[in-house]
Amino acid sequence: MAKHTLLWSIVGVGALVAIRAVQRRNRQIDFRDKVVVITGGSRGLGLVIARQLAQEGARLAICARTQEALDAAAAELRTHGHDVYAHRCDLTDKDQLDDFFEHVNQQLGPVDVLINNAGVIMAGPYANTTDDDFHDSMNTNFWAAYHATNAVLPDMQARKAGRIVNVASFGGKVSVPHLLPYSASKFALVGYSEGLRAEVARDNIFVTTICPGLIRTGSPRQALVRGQHEKEYAWFKIGDSLPGLSLSAEKVASEIIEATRYGEAERIVSLPAKFAGAVHGLFPGLVTDTLAFINTLLPDPSLSGHNSIRKEGKELETSLSQNPLTTLTEEAAQHNNELI
Structure with a gap:
């Protein structure tokens, strides 16, 4: 009996693997001549995604708040002969957002792939955050993605085809100390993205988280900082720079594109994120207690009125944040249009 059970289990697993392989192959798309919108495409991860999709022959539309950065990104992409439409747009303003997508449709045609990449992040202890910090994070990280999705979804449903990619974060799976506004908004995006996938899959639209x-x-x-500004910025920048703990933007972009190509439901990128997410799923209390300990190693909340001001990271460079540990981040900033 045990042998028969084992045999049927093996057959069942094999059948499931075969079905998934066929499903994956059937969902595969070619990006050549596809109209792809990348929000926040003027710098950082968005620009790296644009570079890689341009090499695959996609017809790109990018948007950003800063005209100078947008112009630089568009010029770089066009230098290599790639088709790109660039549009200055504050995605937290729905009228501007709708205007952007209307122009994309006029210039390039219906959107085949939407990559909701634009986002903001703020580092600082909860005691120093304000209501505005949470509102700003929600407006950019969640509501902008929500409204952008609604701008393209009706046409995708009419054509029975489309891909929507929501770039959330590991912080949308496990809430990290000193990043609460960011984590709260990314948790909202993850929940929305997962539920939306279930509802629109019947229209041959695949939402990837x-x-x-x-x-x-x-x-x-570009990060926003509250609390003991220089110390907060230093730990954030160092953590973002360390090999093993962090991945290159090129590696992450390639994984996002592959997940989009095959219409995957979700992809968690980086081994530390996968490991921590798996442990959190099994032992959430243990992970929370571990994060509570890590919190004791982070800068204390500031009691100074001056330090309650919100500042940008580029105002806070010191010897703590500019050292050999942050070399990779400095190089990435130069390469990915972050210095404009």
Whole structure:
């Protein structure tokens, strides 16, 4: 009896693997001549994704808040002969967002792939955060993705085809100390993304949730900081720079593109993120207690009124944040348009 049970178990697993392989092959898309929108595509991870999709022949539309960075990104992509439409847009303003997608449709045609990549992050203890910090994080990290999705979804449903990629974060799976506004907004995005996939799959639209760990994009200088500013910024930038703990933007971008190509439901990127996520699923209390200990190693909340001000990382460079440990982040910042 035991042998028969083992045999049927092996057959069942083999059948499941075969079905998944066929399903994966049937869902595969070619990005050549596809209209792909990348929000936050002027720098960092968004720009790296744009570079790689351009090499695959995609017709790109990128948007960002800063015209100078947007112009630089578009010029770089066009230098290599790639088709790109660049549009200055504050995605937290729905009128601007709708105007962007209307222009994309006029310039390039219906959107085949939407990559909701734009985001903001703030480092600082909860005691020093404000309501505005949470509102700003939700507006960019969740509501912008929500409204962008609704801008393309009706047409995708009418055509019975489309891909929507929500770049969330490991912080949307496990909430990390000193990043609460960010984690709260990414948790919202993960929940929305997973539920949306279940509802629109019948229309041959595949929603993919991406949860990367730390990425060396060069973006810490764009981070918002509260509390003991220089100390907060230093730990954030160092953590974002260390090999093994963080991945290159190129590696993460390639994983996002592969997950999109095959219409995967979710991809957690980086071994530390996968490990911590798996442990959290089995032992959430243990992970929370571990994070509570890590919190004791982070800078204490500031009691100074001056330190309650929100500053950008690029204002806070010191010898703590500019040292050999952050070399990879400095190099990424130069390469990925983060210095503009």
